[in-house]
Amino acid sequence: xxxxxxxxxxxxxxxxxxxxxxxxxxxxxxxxxxxxxxxxxxxxxxxxxxxxxxxxxxxxxxxxxxxxxxxxxxxxxxxxxxxxxxxxxxxxxxxxxxxxxxxxxxxxxxxxxxxxxxxxxxxxxxxxxxxxxxxxxxxxxxxxxxxxxxxxxxxxxxxxxxxxxxxxxxxxxxxxxxxxxxxxxxxxxx
Numbered sequence: 491x492x493x494x495x496x497x498x499x500x501x502x503x504x505x506x507x508x509x510x511x512x513x514x515x516x517x518x519x520x521x522x523x524x525x526x527x528x529x530x531x532x533x534x535x536x537x538x539x540x541x542x543x544x545x546x547x548x549x550x551x552x553x554x555x556x557x558x559x560x561x562x563x564x565x566x567x568x569x570x571x572x573x574x575x576x577x578x579x580x581x582x583x584x585x586x587x588x589x590x591x592x593x594x595x596x597x598x599x600x601x602x603x604x605x606x607x608x609x610x611x612x613x614x615x616x617x618x619x620x621x622x623x624x625x626x627x628x629x630x631x632x633x634x635x636x637x638x639x640x641x642x643x644x645x646x647x648x649x650x651x652x653x654x655x656x657x658x659x660x661x662x663x664x665x666x667x668x669x670x671x672x673x674x675x676x677x678x679x680x
Contacts, residue, residue: 491609493564494619496584497556498548501617502526505549505563512562522559547617557583563616570608577601580657587657595629595640595651602627606644622647626655632665 529545549556568579578589629638642649661671
């Protein structure tokens with residue numbers, strides 16, 4: 491999954507709540523709130539500059555603090571799954587990956603739909619948007635006898651299985667053999 495315009499849509503009050511929830515000291519939270527308060531933006535295009543307008547949400551792109559703040563902001567998105575076994579949630583800034591394991595693709599697809607339903611709840615609560623065109627589903631297995639055609643359906647979007655997915659620069663193929671990734675790395679190296 492990919493969170494659209496991640497830094498621009500950080501809700502400051504929700505961020506402060508998430509920081510408190512994670513045990514960040516109050517004086518640091520107050521400093522962060524001051525850092526984000528009364529921000530404004532100007533746009534320059536073809537030498538023309540707009541008037542300054544308020545920026546009541548978001549974290550400043552280019553600030554070294556912004557990626558850290560965003561990680562605190564979306565941590566709940568990585569903790570939405572109900573049980574600690576049989577699944578994984580990975581995230582780096584706006585790129586989120588969920589994984590489940592089970593005996594059938596249909597069962598795994600059903601569990602993924604449950605995770606994505608909870609992710610949609612997080613999205614609505616945080617005023618975020620997901621770039622659904624970037625959703626990718628891969629049923630990983632080396633057993634060619636296992637059927638891997640099960641789709642995932644979420645809020646009118648059907649995600650059909652792909653043979654590979656790229657996540658944080660690594661190409662994961664269906665059989666987890668990494669041939670395409672290795673070939674790409676060799677090509678870049680030469």
